[in-house]
Amino acid sequence: MTERRSNIRKTFAERFGSAEGIKFSRAPGRVNLIGEHTDYNEGFVLPIAIDRDMIAGFRPNGSKMVNLYAMEMNEAASFSLSDPKTDPAHPWMSYAVGVARVLTEYGHELKGIDAVLQSTVPVGSGLSSSAAFLVSIAKAYCDAAGIDIERKALARMCQEAEIRYVGANVGIMDQYTALHGERDACIFLDCRSIEHETVPFTTDVVKVVVADTTIRHEIAAGEYNKRRATCEKGVELLKQHLPEIKSLRDVTPEDMTDLAGSLPEVVRRRVRHVVTENMRVKLAVEALRHHNFIHFGIYMEASHESLSKDYEVSCKELDVMVEIALGLKGTYGSRMTGGGFGGCTVSLVPAENADEFCKQLAAQYEERTSLKPNVYVCATAPGAEIIPDRGAAFPGC
Numbered sequence: 303m304t305e306r307r308s309n310i311r312k313t314f315a316e317r318f319g320s321a322e323g324i325k326f327s328r329a330p331g332r333v334n335l336i337g338e339h340t341d342y343n344e345g346f347v348l349p350i351a352i353d354r355d356m357i358a359g360f361r362p363n364g365s366k367m368v369n370l371y372a373m374e375m376n377e378a379a380s381f382s383l384s385d386p387k388t389d390p391a392h393p394w395m396s397y398a399v400g401v402a403r404v405l406t407e408y409g410h411e412l413k414g415i416d417a418v419l420q421s422t423v424p425v426g427s428g429l430s431s432s433a434a435f436l437v438s439i440a441k442a443y444c445d446a447a448g449i450d451i452e453r454k455a456l457a458r459m460c461q462e463a464e465i466r467y468v469g470a471n472v473g474i475m476d477q478y479t480a481l482h483g484e485r486d487a488c489i490f491l492d493c494r495s496i497e498h499e500t501v502p503f504t505t506d507v508v509k510v511v512v513a514d515t516t517i518r519h520e521i522a523a524g525e526y527n528k529r530r531a532t533c534e535k536g537v538e539l540l541k542q543h544l545p546e547i548k549s550l551r552d553v554t555p556e557d558m559t560d561l562a563g564s565l566p567e568v569v570r571r572r573v574r575h576v577v578t579e580n581m582r583v584k585l586a587v588e589a590l591r592h593h594n595f596i597h598f599g600i601y602m603e604a605s606h607e608s609l610s611k612d613y614e615v616s617c618k619e620l621d622v623m624v625e626i627a628l629g630l631k632g633t634y635g636s637r638m639t640g641g642g643f644g645g646c647t648v649s650l651v652p653a654e655n656a657d658e659f660c661k662q663l664a665a666q667y668e669e670r671t672s673l674k675p676n677v678y679v680c681a682t683a684p685g686a687e688i689i690p691d692r693g694a695a696f697p698g699c
């Protein structure tokens with residue numbers, strides 16, 4: 303057993319008497335390589351599940367109580383499955399409560415568990431620590447109660463939990479990736495059909511580097527809702543010419559050439575981003591299938607440009623981070639990833655340049671902004687799984 307699971311086991315024994323018979327449920331965070339603000343327009347995204355994850359050590363306790371201990375928070379919290387309620391003193395509980403409520407609402411009878419939660423996904427940096435939490439606790443509930451829920455359905459339930467019980471209006475990408483991720487593959491997800499294809503992608507040759515600007519802008523949530531509304535407006539206006547469209551996913555670059563002039567200026571730019579971004583995801587997938595990282599990088603750069611100029615969801619620090627990355631030796635591509643207004647960039651660099659890239663990126667960013675960024679090299683990882691107490695798992699877990 304790895305040191306990490308030994309520590310969880312030890313903490314479990316301290317908290318709950320013994321660790322006899324515990325199991326572990328693991329769920330990864332993710333990073334989206336390309337396809338931003340396309341999910342709610344029923345378009346395409348291309349995330350990878352990463353080698354940072356939440357592991358929950360859990361065991362049924364024969365009652366209706368869920369007793370949790372979150373190691374990073376150093377906080378314990380409990381609730382009853384008969385009446386799952388959050389406690390404002392522990393906001394993180396709402397993820398576990400939300401999943402329990404949604405599973406119950408779908409007719410599943412859950413059993414009480416004791417669980418220790420431990421995560422290597424940085425909280426709130428855009429690598430989706432929230433989905434790692436939702437999915438690992440969902441897998442733990444299901445295993446403890448002997449329930450088998452198909453992965454796509456479970457992803458939807460976790461998404462529903464986050465929307466309804468955490469209050470975050472999220473798409474399905476994060477939960478879906480936490481469940482369907484694969485080692486050495488990207489998940490090319492169609493956000494309309496909620497079906498994916500895996501695209502081979504080995505992080506031995508090329509490294510994925512995530513750099514957190516450390517900037518968080520308060521306006522992000524409000525602006526996100528505004529962008530969604532503008533996209534709906536775009537659909538409404540374009541429907542006058544294209545009555546068959548249901549979302550911006552149905553608008554082609556050719557349609558834009560014909561109809562862009564009929565849209566008000568801001569709507570036109572927002573629509574243009576979504577239409578071209580969907581196209582870029584498809585082109586990036588083709589490039590990846592041919593191991594053409596140079597082309598892949600060009601689409602990443604164009605994606606950033608479009609997010610910054612047309613969609614206006616970047617910020618000074620994201621632009622600076624991307625600019626520095628693109629100036630470093632060997633960089634294939636770089637762009638903001640996530641909703642924007644702060645958060646992270648993702649860059650693709652040749653493996654042999656990765657160490658120097660990380661060093662230079664951090665140093666030059668600090669020089670220009672006086673902020674210390676967090677830089678993470680991420681590898682692909684498999685999706686959520688249950689690991690028996692002494693069973694083998696994904697390396698490092």
Ligand code: ADP
Nearest residue numbers: 372374393394421425426427428429430431432
């Ligand atoms: P992100 O998903 O980008 O990391 P979110 O704001 O969506 O950021 O989710 C972060 C929240 O998820 C935290 O504030 C906390 O409530 C919960 N969370 C994430 N990781 C943990 C953890 N290890 N232990 C307890 N709660 C966690």
Ligand code: MG
Nearest residue numbers: 430431432433
């Ligand atoms: Mg999140």
